[in-house]
Structures are given as structure tokens and as C-alpha cells.
Amino acid sequence: MQVKPLQDSRFQAFVLLGPALVVYLVFAVYPMVDVFVLSFQRWNGLDPERAFAGLSNYKYIFTNDPVFWVAFRNTVIWTVLSVIFPPAAGLLLAIGLNQKIFGRGTLRALYYLPVIIAPIAVATMWRWMYDPFFGLFNQMLAAFGLQGLIQDWLGDRNIALYSIFVAYFWQQVGFSMVLFLAGLQGVSQTLVEAARIDGAGRFQVFRYVTLPALRVTTTIVLVLSLINSLKAFDIVYGMTGGGPAQSTQMLALWAFTQSMQIFDFGRGGAISVVLLVITIAIVVPYLRWMQRRDTGE
Template sequence: MKKKKWKPYLFILPAFVIFSAVVVIPTVYSLYLSFFSWKGVGAKEFVGLKNYINLFTVDPVFLTALRNNLIWIVLNVVFTVSVSLLLAVALSKSFKGRVVYRAIFYIPYMLSLVVVGVIWKWMYNPNMGFINEIFDVAGLGGLKQNWLSTPKIALYCVFIAALWQGVGQPMVLFLAGLQTIPVSLTEAARIDGAGSVKAFFYITLPMLKETFVIVLATLIIAAMKVYDIIKVMTGGGPINATETLASYMYSQTFSYSNFGKGSAIASVMLLMMVFIIVPYVMYTARDE
């Protein structure tokens, strides 16, 4: 039976065409634009690396945004990972009501970050928000804050909202990972005299290596992209204190029409993420 050699490629064609048109070509074009000064209309002026040099030398807001993304990565890696792992270990035991607990911690993850932002912006409301009100009830009125308007703490307040939303996904991944560890292994360790803490660090954690790769890569990539929740809760303020690369890119481009600069910011995001994305993609695509 003779088969046409090109026929299999027809199956890939629709995906290839759409993907190239929507993702690949625009991405390449953005890189190209980042070497120009352009207001979105009129002529583009080639400026070489000037957009990039300006960002790193004379643009304090860009540096704040960059720092905030790095802080977000650290917060994600430390808090989101530990809380979700803890929850997964707790919820991997079988006990009454497990399904309900799992739902409570997972469902926020299914909500849009816009909805989460709206909810938490109200929680932090200085006049009638839950957090200040509960301090009042507890007689700790002195601790009341203007949470999202205080530059020093605003970013961390937004992160708490993101944490509330974000533990569900890694928790489920850890739960799936825990299911693959044979019970006999931890039992054997216990018989050999290892306490549950020891068994956790010497058996469970190493066995979760693969899950950790996935969780860490996804969380770092997500931290580089943080946008929706910032946009809704603080809009990058107060005085740019919660600006991230994504929110700064957006305002520079669509509010100030600095298309060249906006492309340069997006390209910096991309270049930083490549160090995570490429190894992770290779790891995912490896042939077992």
C-alpha cells in the first residue's frame, strides 16, 4: 500500500497555521519592534538597544517592576509550595470529610483572578473591609491599616490574595504525586525506626522530585507573568509600588503609546523566562 508522504502533515497544518499567526509571528515581531521608537502610528525610528538601555539605567519604575517580579517568585516558591505541599500531605490521608476540605482549597483556583482581586480588594477596604473590621472586633483597632495604599506592604497584601487563589493547583499536583508513592516504602522506613518527619524528608520528598519540577516551573513562570490580580487590586500603585513587568508593559503600551518601550519590556520578560521555559519544555518532551 503506497501512502502519500505529505498527508500526515495535513493533520498538523491547522494547528501550525493558527499557532504561527497568533503566537509565533507576533512574538518575533515584538522582538523586532523593541529596537524601535514608535508611537503606534507614523514612522518607526530605529534606536538600536536604546529602549533596553533606558529601561535598565534611567527607569526606576521598570527596576521596581523587575524587583517585584523577583519578590513574587520567591514568595511563590516559599509560601505557595509549602502551603500546598502541607495541604496535599494532610489531604492524602483518608478521613471523613476529605472531599469537602479538598474542594475548599481547590475551588479558589478555578476562579478568575479578576474575581479574586475584586473579593480581596473589598477584604482590604480601609473603611469597611473584613480585615480592618476584624481588628476592631478583636479590640486591636491600632493594627488597622490602609493596606493597599501603603507602598511598603501593598505587594505582600496582593500576594496573600494570590496565595489564597493559587494553592489549589500545586496541591492537586502534589496529591497526584503522592498517590504514586508505594505505601510499602514509607512503611518500611517506619519499621526501620524512622519517625514520620524523617520518613517525609528521606522518602516522600525525594519521590516527589518530578512533581516538584512541574510545580516550581509553573509557579516561576506564573510569577513572571503576574498581571490580572495587580491590575484589579492596585493598578500598579500606590506610586508604582506594586508595578510588575506585565502591568508596566501594559500601561506603557496602551496608556502612553510607547510601543517600542512596551515591546522591550515584554522582551525582557521573555528573555528572563527562557531560562526556565527551555529546560522545562525539554524535560516535559523527553522520551522515556
């Protein structure tokens, strides 16, 4: 025992914390910093030198890029849809599956199944279902004599984004459902029983007992849905690649396209920064709220 305890524990802390921290800093934090740096540079990924470009990349994406605002608008629409529909449907399912009904374990498993499937596989599946000639949807419509409703689901710019969203919805509902189910476990059963004995109907119990108790869960579900929606990349890439005519382009995908396909790392960086700033603007208040809640308990 020659080593002083303090040094010893420092060394141990280093051993324990080091690997995770180093990997995290190098491969996650540094790229995040680098994306800011890149956004002020002009670089094609080829040259050894990255030239300083000032604000020109930002100026370009905000004023000249014919796709940026489309992608921005789509990202906003997508986010709003993602925050409303999957959580709402997830809540309904969770309430239903929280009742003691026959086979609810199986039903839960079924609803959750799409969540564990690779988004790229979901994209491939749905792309096939949307096939205008032989796909599921148009075949069904034809079978029911509804030829008038047949669409080029992914080829018509007016509906393509929503077609993709339906696939995303199908995949995401189970996620919200599970979180709400967890939240429902926390709803005090005594309170529910008491309310019922007082003559409260199902709806009233739900409105005045269950819903308030789910407030924390709801916040978490909404924030997670929002963050997940900003990550939507695979499913768009796999279903339309941003087409037709870039009408389903999203910020994350457009940043990727600029950087890795057009090889303009500066513009790609600037687009990424816009998305990062939006994300941080949402995340920071949320983290502070979580911390307050933690210390509050």
C-alpha cells in the same frame, strides 16, 4: 487510488496539523518575534511607519525610566515569594489530605475552589476585603480591639505588594496542592509500610521515603509556580493597577502600561523582551530536563 501514498499522507498531515500550526504561528509565535522587533523601534501605535530606534528603548528603560527597576525588583520579590509559599503550603495540605480522614474529598474541593475563580474576580474580592474603611480585615481588627494594626492595605507602599501577594497565595495554594496530591499517589505504599515496620516514625517516613519520591513533582511544581508568577497580571491590574505611585508595578504590567496606555510600543516591547529573556532562561533548561527524563524512562 490514483494518489501516491506518500503524497496522500502528506496531504493528510497537512490537514491535521495545519489549522493548529497556522493559528499558533500567526497569533502566538509572530507576536513573540514582533515584540523583539518592536523593542528596536520607535512607534506610538498611530503612525503608519515604525522608525528604527536602535538600542535607545533599552537604554531608556535601563537608565532613565523611574519605574522599570521598581517593577523589576517587584517581579523578583514576587517570583521568590511565589516559589516558596504556595508550594510549601500546598505540600503541607497535600500530605494532610492524603491521609484517610473524614471528608477529605470535600476539603480538597474547598481548597481548590479559589483556583478556578477568575483572577480579576479574586482581585475585586480582595480589594473589597482590604477596603480601609469598611473592608473585612480592618473591621475584624477593630472588632478584636486591634485598631493599632489597621492598615491601608493597598494604599501603603510598604505593604501593598505583600497584600496583593496574600490574595495570590490564597488563590494559588490549591494548584500546588493538587499537583502534590498527584505526586503522592506515586509514592510506593509498600515502601512506606516497610519503613514503618522497620520502626520509622511519621516524620522519618516523610523525610526518607515520601520526600525523595516527590522530587520530580516538586521540580514541576516549582517551575510551574515560577512561570505562573511571571504571568501575574490580572491580579495586580485589578487590585492596584501598579499603584500607589507605581510601587506595585510589575514587568508584565509595566510593559502593558507603556504600550497600551502611554502608547510607546517600543519601550513596552523592550520591557517585554527583558521578561521574555528571563522566562526563556528558566524554561529552556527545564524543557531539556523534561526531555531527558522522557527519554530516560
